[in-house]
Amino acid sequence: MNKISDKKIERIITYRRVLLRLDKQLGKTHVFSHQLASSSGASSAQVRRDLMEIGYTGSPAHGYEIRGLLDSIGEFIDPDQKEGIALVGVGNLGRAIIDYFNGQSSKLEIVTVFDVNPDKIERVISGCRSYHVKDLKPVIIEKKIKTAVITVPSGSAQSVADELIEAGVKGILNYAPITLTVPHGIYVENRDMITTLEKVSYFAKNNTNK
Amino acid sequence: MNKISDKKIERIITYRRVLLRLDKQLGKTHVFSHQLASSSGASSAQVRRDLMEIGYTGSPAHGYEIRGLLDSIGEFIDPDQKEGIALVGVGNLGRAIIDYFNGQSSKLEIVTVFDVNPDKIERVISGCRSYHVKDLKPVIIEKKIKTAVITVPSGSAQSVADELIEAGVKGILNYAPITLTVPHGIYVENRDMITTLEKVSYFAKNNTNK
DNA sequence: TTCACAGCGTTATATTTTTCACAATTTAAA
DNA sequence: TTTAAATTGTGAAAAATATAACGCTGTGAA
Incomplete structure (x- = not known):
């Protein structure tokens, strides 16, 4: 695995927090990079770059599928067990x-x-x-x-x-x-x-x- | 005044913390950039660069005079009054x-x-x-x-x-x-x-x- | 006195990080 | 069906940050 920087990891963790809220509290299913960006203090290009890093792909029409992205982030960040x-x-x-x-x-x-x-x-x-x-x-x-x-x-x-x-x-x-x-x-x-x-x-x- | 970056300010504040300890607890009067660096998680070049920014000058022979440097950092960072x-x-x-x-x-x-x-x-x-x-x-x-x-x-x-x-x-x-x-x-x-x-x-x- | 050395200040170089820009893609409307 | 609009993924450019390099200076030993 390529080394991934401190800042990037921190942003990705922040995206997850935002995604969880969109999913659980607001019931959204998809999100665009600029929305994720404005809710997490990043730029949309940064969001796309960061998600590129973890290999998750969105669609130009609907953006990113929230549940799937959450899973990908979890696989990337989380330890295997508690x-x-x-x-x-x-x-x-x-x-x-x-x-x-x-x-x-x-x-x-x-x-x-x-x-x-x-x-x-x-x-x-x-x-x-x-x-x-x-x-x-x-x-x-x-x-x-x-x-x-x-x-x-x-x-x-x-x-x-x-x-x-x-x-x-x-x-x-x-x-x-x-x-x-x-x-x-x-x-x-x-x-x-x-x-x-x-x-x-x-x-x-x-x-x-x- | 030239804009000075977030990271630089944070390092300078950290230098001050180290300098205060050197002065008050250890009674030192001078310090070299590499000492300040190793006590504050920076590199010696970074220390010299940062101190250049606030315009404080040391001597090749003795390094930086701690009291004077503390004053300079204070002038730079601190508000005028409480x-x-x-x-x-x-x-x-x-x-x-x-x-x-x-x-x-x-x-x-x-x-x-x-x-x-x-x-x-x-x-x-x-x-x-x-x-x-x-x-x-x-x-x-x-x-x-x-x-x-x-x-x-x-x-x-x-x-x-x-x-x-x-x-x-x-x-x-x-x-x-x-x-x-x-x-x-x-x-x-x-x-x-x-x-x-x-x-x-x-x-x-x-x-x-x- | 002279020499070698260690460390400063600063410029130059390298690396990292961010932003820009645009082809490709997908939808929806005309 | 064609067109227009919006957004992705990503290479290229730009900006920010860190490291390296080096002349200069002062000190202490020979």
Whole structure:
């Protein structure tokens, strides 16, 4: 398979979200590239290019058949079976993410959480069994978890990441305000909210266009 | 001023975070481009290019003087005076963001929050006065708020965005899983966690490299 | 003092990503 | 049946972004 870029994958996932709404909520059966584009912040050419990448073909007359396209995207993006995700750091943010995420994705689910606070371990938090961080490695290995979310303070984020990677995790979504150092082959997405909000504020005042 | 790209701004903000740590925690006075690069996930050429953009000059012998560079970045990025930010949607996520953010940024502060739940309005939540969403427009106008965070369910995100924009907001950080439609000149950053986690999971299993 | 070196600033080159543009296709109306 | 209109798929062009390359400068060792 040809390598496919970060941005493209993100757009394709967004198309799916839009398609699901068109299908389930609005009962549509077909959609044109420009409609998909305007509902997902892309251009119509971009949509056509992206769908070309996953090999789905529409018709000039009716556009894309929604159900079929959803299936194609699913085959392309989704794991073969349900996949468990771990979350480390059960603070406000961690808990918010668990509540917000679980139930929203068909194949992915946060199944295991870790913390250092004794009050928060060996319990069930929003349906997830919680463990002490010292047990991180064996638990992650045993559950064959490949994707993890880090919501710990910045001081411990790197060491948590190291342990996750040693335990076999290949993808990390990091909310700590620090740039993680990881080996090749490990995918990290940084979502530091402070940086983001500073950026938005910058462009709010330097809004020449976009 | 020349337009400067989204990515560049984000990197520059990240450099600042690294520089602050080097200064305050490690007591360093100078830093080389390759050090800044490895601590912020960029390349050294990128660092030099970015700093060129803001017009700060280092020396081949000692690299960049940290304090001076911090000042330059601040002049470039920061607003002239303290700036208030609004947050709409006081659920778990909203509250987590308020707690997480406030106190972390020198010039920005979430000062006003909105919700529709009567239990959550006309109170002080984590130091922020809360209002009913129906009062959004007058309050935003009165406080001259230009940047807002949306953490409401996807069904109401667009109408909230419309009102924010009518009230003069120019930058929106959107956590609702929907692509907002906004006029030209309004900057929107989408941070849907579901999309992000799906992407990370995808690259966790298709980890050819990065 | 002279030399070698390391790192800056900047221009040039390469790569990636987006947009443009248009032939081919399908429908619906004339 | 022919024509007109709209949209797809995709090569080609353009724009944006990242990397490489290199002269220049200051430092420290010989």
